[in-house]
Amino acid sequence: MQPLRMKTSLDMKLPVLTCLDEGIRTQWVNCRNLSRRNCRGIVACNGNRRGESSSSKSFFCRNHNYALLKHQMEFAAKSEDYEEAARIRDSLKCFEEDVPVLRLRKLLKEAIEDERFQDAARYRDELKDIAPYSLLKCSSDATTLGIRVQVRSAYIEGRSQPSEDLYFFSYRIRITNNSNRPVQLLRRHWIISDANGKTENLWGLGVIGEQPAILPRTSFEYSSACPISTQNGRMEGDFEMIHIDKVGSRSFNVAIAPFSLSLLGDGDGDTI
16 A cells, blocks of 8 residues: 555546547546537547457446546535536536446436335346446445544546556545544555455555554544556455553454445545
């Protein structure tokens, strides 16, 4: 894992991706000239990446454009440019029918609300087939012995290289000590899985070069990043901790509940 330094852009234009043999070229269109009627024209794909079918190439382009638009909308909202955010939101809605994962998520939600559980089961199975872990949230929240661990992940477009099957995801972690005893974080353990079924176990001392002590009723937060070779994956793990108010205390493990790494996100913009 490596510490994450976030960089924002002031460019409020919408991305148009063109997929070429030699990689990915990004073009831009002014979102003020983009209407709901023509927003399907955002994606333009010419040729295939090496070893990639036309359908999988088109699937990638739609997903990647959706992720870029989401980042633009979030930045517009944080900048309080709500008119721009509303325009981008309307453009994002156009992707719901074009991106299979988004369409199936919508259908699954509607089927559950209407109590059409056979349809819901079918949509769920289709989602698992085309995008493993897509039903898992990009956030998690777990408490062990009074130590609460909250996580939120996000796709990092600027550090990813889709043409090389390299996708970077940030994750922000908040550890809150809700117990009455001070603790220290000694080690971390991550289990990282990609959509191809490849799983890695990673161990290390502390986090971001620290072994922080966390007093009762206080929190420690940090951000890091993880690369995987697919557009979505899964992370979970645990922290080894020890109570530091008594000599000879035994260490214990604090769970980090599973969360998704997803280029498309999960539709939940909440942060920790």
